[in-house]
Amino acid sequence: xxxxxxxxxxxxxxxxxxxxxxxxxxxxxxxxxxxxxxxxxxxxxxxxxxxxxxxxxxxxxxxxxxxxxxxxxxxxxxxxxxxxxxxxxxxxxxxxxxxxxxxxxxx
Amino acid sequence: xxxxxxxxxxxxxxxxxxxxxxxxxxxxxxxxxxxxxxxxxxxxxxxxxxxxxxxxxxxxxxxxxxxxxxxxxxxxxxxxxxxxxxxxxxxxxxxxxxxxxxxxxxxxxxxxxxxx
Numbered sequence: 001x002x003x004x005x006x007x008x009x010x011x012x013x014x015x016x017x018x019x020x021x022x023x024x025x026x027x028x029x030x031x032x033x034x035x036x037x038x039x040x041x042x043x044x045x046x047x048x049x050x051x052x053x054x055x056x057x058x059x060x061x062x063x064x065x066x067x068x069x070x071x072x073x074x075x076x077x078x079x080x081x082x083x084x085x086x087x088x089x090x091x092x093x094x095x096x097x098x099x100x101x102x103x104x105x106x107x
Numbered sequence: 108x109x110x111x112x113x114x115x116x117x118x119x120x121x122x123x124x125x126x127x128x129x130x131x132x133x134x135x136x137x138x139x140x141x142x143x144x145x146x147x148x149x150x151x152x153x154x155x156x157x158x159x160x161x162x163x164x165x166x167x168x169x170x171x172x173x174x175x176x177x178x179x180x181x182x183x184x185x186x187x188x189x190x191x192x193x194x195x196x197x198x199x200x201x202x203x204x205x206x207x208x209x210x211x212x213x214x215x216x217x218x219x220x221x222x223x
């Protein structure tokens with residue numbers, strides 16, 4: 001069993017839709033990261049959070065430490081949001097990665 | 108934001124040769140750099156953690172004699188794939204942090220390696 005599970009694995013949405021990607025983990029963590037990987041391979045760190053909620057533009061990330069669960073929300077989705085979104089957690093000296101959610105936003 | 112570069116961005120080599128990949132933090136001092144590999148349609152797999160001036164820590168199953176890592180300065184880490192084989196063909200990505208593991212990771216653009 002993976003330490004980090006993401007769902008869904010693949011997601012197709014119409015432009016403008018509200019999107020949610022979920023991440024559950026089984027280890028005690030000091031921080032959770034949401035990463036975005038574009039088709040060319042480049043990776044950008046979107047959020048790093050250890051509690052509560054963070055917002056950046058149309059992206060919102062939440063985490064519930066007690067439930068060991070995090071969600072990444074995209075409001076008013078756009079084709080340029082099409083990418084693979086990866087959830088990663090750190091225990092302080094170890095990283096664990098989810099398998100990623102491939103998002104396609106159709107115009 | 109902080110910038111991490113990788114060189115080369117892609118490389119094709121013959122089986123048996125060695126390939127060196129550089130990872131540089133351009134505008135900050137990276138206390139720790141990480142090396143990942145990624146196969147198509149799969150997530151990142153951490154290979155090793157590299158701290159400046161000390162030996163790299165390799166993940167289980169990663170051959171340290173095959174994947175040589177050197178972190179000679181606070182802005183440069185290198186990964187050398189020795190005696191490359193076709194199964195080493197992959198996408199290699201580095202990332203860097205300026206502080207502890209709770210800091211934001213800054214990723215390089217990746218290096219695509221194809222071993223013929």
